[in-house]
Amino acid sequence: MVKRAPKHEPENRLDNLTLARKEGWQQFVNTAARIPPEPLTRIQLEALSEEAFDDYNRQRREWHANLGPIKTPQLATLHEDLWDIVDSNAQDGDKAKGAVAIDAFPGLGKTTSVLDFAKKFHRREIKEQGTETSDGHERWPVCRVGLTGNTGRVEFNRAMLAFFAHPGVSRGNAAHFAHRALDCVLTCETKLLIVDDLHFLRWRNTVGVEISNHFKYIANEFPVTLLFVGVGLAARGLFSEGSSYEDAVIAQTGRRTTRLDMRPFDIGTDEGRREWRQLLLALEKRIVLTDKCPGMLADDLSDYLFARSTGHIGSLMTLINRGCQRAVRTGAEVLTRELMDQVKNDAASEKARQELQTAFDARRLTTRIGRAG
Secondary structure (H helix, E strand, O other): OOOOOOOHHHHHHHOOOOOOOOHHHHHHHOOOOOOOOOOOOHHHHHHHOHHHHHHHHHHHHHOOOOOOOOOOOOHHHHHHHHHHHHHHOOOOOOOOOOEEEOOOOOOHHHHHHHHHHHHHHHHHHHHHHHEEEEOEEOEEEEEEOOOOOOOOOOHHHHHHHHOOOOOOOOOOOHHHHHHHHHHHHHHHHOOOOEEHHHOOOOOHHHHHHHHHHHHEEEEEEEOOOOEEEEEOOOOOOOOOOOOOOOOHHHHHHOOOOEEEEOOOOOOOOOHHHHHHHHHHHHHHOOOOOOOOOOOOOOOOOHHHHHHHHOOHHHHHHHHHHHHHHHHHOOOOOOOHHHHHOOOOOOOHOOOOOOHHHHHHHHHOOOOOOOOOO
């Protein structure tokens, strides 16, 4: 008879994590993969003491809230492209390094995929070259900066300095901060600079032109690969030529930037339906519910989950996470359509849900392999 459930070690948890500081980044990179809670039968679950039952459910809450990342074809393709670009930028310092921009709709896993790549890159660099440079400084292969709508050169440079915990963040102008940031990059031998939420930047105003010029400066002077992440970057003119001075300045950034995207799942072909099924099977394996069974997602809920998520992995992961939380909390211990109908998802998915569900009900669409939509 099971009286207690095994507990996770504290080092397998990431609490209050911020990737805007090197300490948080190091924790993100070095924390061991989470260990899933032990699957229990109904009899074993009911045999737990009250304390053990509460602890087991806590473990499952945390586990289901952190099911990703899943190695989807989209993630694998993006990583291969990123390795090509980052490794090809190992040229001498007299050559400007090419930048890369991940430009895709929300909910497709851009940031998750980029962070997973950056973690692998960081670990590779540390494994090959050690935690310290030849001059005895800390080695930080990756630096990440997040943007806001009011980010200019000063704020951007200060954010870089804050990542490295540089003391000179309170006094100086944009040029002073830039020189200190360059010193940090050179001293710590940083090779990858991630700029997240680039869509927050207002490109076609003074700040946008200013920061675009600053990105050119970084590409020319800093020995790093710039990796932009954002939504609708092409629509904002990052990759286009223009007739005005502002357009021309921004287009120069686009000339040096390779655009990559991430596509939603598409069930219009057997290959696409197969990819969707493999994703659901991978999620099934990770779910820890007492009454789950083979095909719970991939067979019983395949069409339903596509309609609810519109093929966006971010929306799917949110839906599965919330469904598992409800299944544990209510004692249902299985994901069914009846239970999932009670779970709310993001507004964009819910808006498109009815049209897709109608198409599935009329058999104009299907996620089943070998059956034409």
